[in-house]
Amino acid sequence: MYVDYGYYADQYGGGITEKEFPSAERKAEAYIRKLTYIRGNIFATENMAVKDAVCAVADVYASCEKKRETGTVKSENNDGYSVSYAVEQMDGQTIEELIGKKAYKAASTYLLPTGWLSRKVGCCCVNECNDNYL
Numbered sequence: 001m002y003v004d005y006g007y008y009a010d011q012y013g014g015g016i017t018e019k020e021f022p023s024a025e026r027k028a029e030a031y032i033r034k035l036t037y038i039r040g041n042i043f044a045t046e047n048m049a050v051k052d053a054v055c056a057v058a059d060v061y062a063s064c065e066k067k068r069e070t071g072t073v074k075s076e077n078n079d080g081y082s083v084s085y086a087v088e089q090m091d092g093q094t095i096e097e098l099i100g101k102k103a104y105k106a107a108s109t110y111l112l113p114t115g116w117l118s119r120k121v122g123c124c125c126v127n128e129c130n131d132n133y134l
Helices: 005-012 021-039 048-070 095-114
Strands: 073-077 082-085
Touching: 005 021, 005 048, 021 048, 021 095, 048 095
Parallel strands: none
Antiparallel strands: 073 082
């Protein structure tokens, strides 16, 4: 694990329980690794921005899992017993697409300034040919 629960709770100030944290953290690491694989191993060295990104994405996964299990009541009618649930999804959008969108937004807050999310491709001889935009 790149981030331990002590850092998550004390430094980041997250709200996931210690029991739920390992699963959410593992999913967050996998998601961030998928986003940044082209640039190298993001977890090779310790970096506060990367730790915060893992924590933020772990929060997204944990909150979406809770909503998936319990649902969020939007309105309830007691007369004919009608309950409708509030959903964040747009019509036709899968829950995985929604989680991906929310996770990217959470991760990009911390990773965009570091350059890990850059998709810029450069020439191997930039100093010689000055061809920065292939």
